[in-house]
Amino acid sequence: MGKLKSTTAWFIADANVLIDYNGWSCLTNDGPLREACKSQRISVVWGLETMLQLVAAGHVSAAKVIEVAESIHLINPLYITQKIVSTFRRKAQLKDRKGSDNLRAL
Numbered sequence: 001m002g003k004l005k006s007t008t009a010w011f012i013a014d015a016n017v018l019i020d021y022n023g024w025s026c027l028t029n030d031g032p033l034r035e036a037c038k039s040q041r042i043s044v045v046w047g048l049e050t051m052l053q054l055v056a057a058g059h060v061s062a063a064k065v066i067e068v069a070e071s072i073h074l075i076n077p078l079y080i081t082q083k084i085v086s087t088f089r090r091k092a093q094l095k096d097r098k099g100s101d102n103l104r105a106l
Contacts, residue, residue, distance in 0.1 A: 026045070027044075027045045055092050065088075066085075066089050070085055
């Protein structure tokens with residue numbers, strides 16, 4: 001983990017134990033932390049991906065998560081670019097349709 005700060009290395013060591021024990025993923029948008037997790041075979045999830053999972057499960061609408069993603073873009077356009085928001089919008093709408101189909105089947 002050479003270039004990582006010692007706090008990141010500490011987090012990875014503790015997270016690895018928790019993740020192995022609980023089957024969790026590391027939820028982060030931080031590049032070095034994502035790479036450190038991957039190097040330890042810890043599954044990683046982008047922040048926006050979590051909202052897609054909520055849409056797919058029928059807990060929140062695509063419209064709402066798209067609104068949140070657009071708000072994040074306004075605050076942080078350097079990292080959450082319009083291209084990312086456009087891709088996210090398309091994925092959210094697809095997940096919403098699938099979630100609606102699943103709810104209708106019940």
